[in-house]
Each structure stands twice: as C-alpha cells, then as structure tokens.
Amino acid sequence: MDDSDHEQVPYRWSDKDLILSIAVQPRASGNALVGIHGAFIKVRLTAPPVEGKANQLLIKQLAKWFGVPTARIEIAQGETAKRxxxxxxxxxxxxxxxxxP
Incomplete structure (x- = not known):
C-alpha cells in the first residue's frame, strides 16, 4: 500500500484561515521561512527566545511573508515552545x- 497520499502536512485550511505547524530556530543568522521539515514548517529567526522576543519577531515575519497585518496572526499553541x-x-x-484549498 502506498502511504504517499497520507503524508502528514504541516498546514491545513480552516475556511479561509491557514493553520501552520511551525518549528522555530531562534538566534539564527537571519530570518527565513525555510520550508517543510517533516511534520513542521521550519522558520529561522534572529531573535532570542526570551521575554517573547522570538514570538514577536515570528508574528512580524509571518505577516510580511503571508501579506497580512500582524493583528491577523495568532499563536494558538506553543507560546513558550519552539514548536x-x-x-x-x-x-x-x-x-x-x-x-x-
């Protein structure tokens, strides 16, 4: 049986909203939307993971990459985690x- 149709995709659509599973690499040399790595979308951020700085930068960068205002981005789970x-x-x-979709 071919499992290629059942691969875990790190994103899904909920009506017109996009839900992403993200793995953050803080303290990177640059900010980048790297791509799909296993069950996650890898994102590199220059900010350290302290006092919410990486989360703030993540929201700012996602807004830029996806063409939306920052108010339209929400960290639904993992506020203090890399995933x-x-x-x-x-x-x-x-x-x-x-x-x-």
Whole structure:
C-alpha cells in the first residue's frame, strides 16, 4: 500500500484561515521561512527566545511573508515552545510549498 497520499502536512485550511505547524530556530543568522521539515514548517529567526522576543519577531515575519497585518496572526499553541501552532487569517501571499484549498 502506498502511504504517499497520507503524508502528514504541516498546514491545513480552516475556511479561509491557514493553520501552520511551525518549528522555530531562534538566534539564527537571519530570518527565513525555510520550508517543510517533516511534520513542521521550519522558520529561522534572529531573535532570542526570551521575554517573547522570538514570538514577536515570528508574528512580524509571518505577516510580511503571508501579506497580512500582524493583528491577523495568532499563536494558538506553543507560546513558550519552539514548536507552535499558528493561525493566519486570510493570507494574501503563499510560499510555493503551501497549496490553496
């Protein structure tokens, strides 16, 4: 049996909102939306994971990458973890590895 159709995808659509499973690499040399790594979308951030700085930068960068205001991005789970679930309301831009519903 071929399991390729049942691969775990690190994102899903909820109506027009995009739900992402993200793995954050803080204190990186640059900010980058790396791509899919296993069950997560890898994001590199220059900010350290202290006092919410990495979360603030994550929201700012996701807003830029997905073409939305920061108010339309919510960290739904993983506020203090490297692995997070993030909701983006009505993204206007999508990276090539994310397919529209």
């Amino acid at each position: 997070k679930i993030v909701r983006i309301q009505h993204p206007q831009k999508l990276p090539a590895f994310i397919k529209k």
